[in-house]
Amino acid sequence: MAAILAEYDRRRDAGLIRPDAAQRAVVARLDQLATELQQSSPASGLLARFKKSPPPPKGLYIFGEVGRGKTMVMDLFYETVQTAPKRRVHFHAFMQDVHRRLHAARQSHTQDAIVPVARALAREARLLCLDEMQVTDIADAMIVGRLFEGLLAAGTVIVTTSNLAPDQLYRNGLNRQLFLPFIALIRQRLDVVSLESPTDYRLGRVKAHETFLTPISAQTDARLQDLWQRLTDTERGEPMDIDVLGRKLHVPQAAHGCARFSFGELCEKPLGPPDYLALAENFPVLFVEHIPELNPDRRNEAKRFVLLIDTLYDARVRLVATSAQAPEGIYPAGDHAFEFGRTVSRLKEMQSASWWGKKIAET
Structure with missing residues (x-):
């Protein structure tokens, strides 16, 4: 048993959280991801010249109804996982940061601003944890797909939570057909996991x-x-x-x-x-x-x-x-x-x- 699942069980046994089989199943998958991250750590120093780094593991897209503990289990993973650099941020705050960076890149007359922004974000986070993915703005919808492509290509592992299944993102949004490749990207590059707890804890x-x-x-x-x-x-x-x-x-x-x-x-x-x-x-x-x-x-x-x-x-x-x-x-x-x-x-x-x-x- 690795550290994250052990810590979840410790908190449960101490009465800090209620026993919840659905939560524990997601924690077990996050525990597995933590092990995969450690095993796929990129080579460094002189060794990096001669040894090819292993491919990064697939991230997770954790969805479920409000109050089921998605944020809690992701934060437990983030606090416990041994990898660096890492970043945990609310999805909307993340997208505001992305728009600021895109604006700055365009001011320098960069032809395709998303490319340097994605590279910079990837350098800052080998592991990126995004809380509450919910795409409601057309400006976000039109850039998030290419942004994620750039992050994943650079080796960033993404873990995100959402109240919505991937197919429900940007539902009824303007020009939604242009957003559909992003949904396909999520399903291809992230493991989609449902947290189906019967209890709304909040x-x-x-x-x-x-x-x-x-x-x-x-x-x-x-x-x-x-x-x-x-x-x-x-x-x-x-x-x-x-x-x-x-x-x-x-x-x-x-x-x-x-x-x-x-x-x-x-x-x-x-x-x-x-x-x-x-x-x-x-x-x-x-x-x-x-x-x-x-x-x-x-x-x-x-x-x-x-x-x-x-x-x-x-x-x-x-x-x-x-x-x-x-x-x-x-x-x-x-x-x-x-x-x-x-x-x-x-x-x-x-x-x-x-x-x-x-x-x-x-x-």
Whole structure:
């Protein structure tokens, strides 16, 4: 038994993590990869002149539903594996770094900027661990395939996690047919492994009655931030963009299947059903901060909020929010008051244990 599997079993036996056969199977595969990395270490020094380095092992694409422990097992692998240089980064932060490097390369009049960027990244990481691969932006979609080709050709081993199977990446994206070779590349050059645990560990950290917080105050802001950290394991998420009908929808914070917005960012801007549907398709949990009390002359904001909640409800998205009022007090009178009665009912149902899962109410 090598170090990574042994460490997983040690943490399980110490009660630090729950026994989970699906997780352990993925850890065993990561343990095997760690051994392969050690055995394929490139020759160095004088020996490098006479001995050809062995080919690098295949990396892993680990996918599964939110909260199943994908990030935890990848981080355990990253912390334990003996290889250098190595890098662990969130996928969206990685792509932002790539775009900055591409811009700098183009400023120097490089004909094909992806080539030197891929080479530089490969020099910096023999092992590259990417958390939460989720391609939602056409700019990322059009370069990620060639970027990965360059990294793999240079010998970088890639391990990535995703909520989506490879075939579901960039689903319904603009010019998706140009993205399909990247999916084929993943299946050819990485071992695709499903983490099919029956347990959503993150949701077990939340009680359903905590998810709609009133009134707006420093205390409820702090409670929402605590919920965010419990569900995402991070203080602040990464910004990202989603393509919606050929334009960008900016997500201020995204992490581990959760997106975070203010009410103004969702309902005071000219957004509509396609935007809300794109959010529902990409995020199982949505945080909405500072829902105000809406007087009758804020009919447009009230209408957008109705559309937002209808979309989230139909997609079974979980909602965490801070609000000036309880649901029935948000929009008590106005042109859309009748429609808002359904919204009130849905907001209450979305706070229930059955909506979040009975295990959550019991924790």
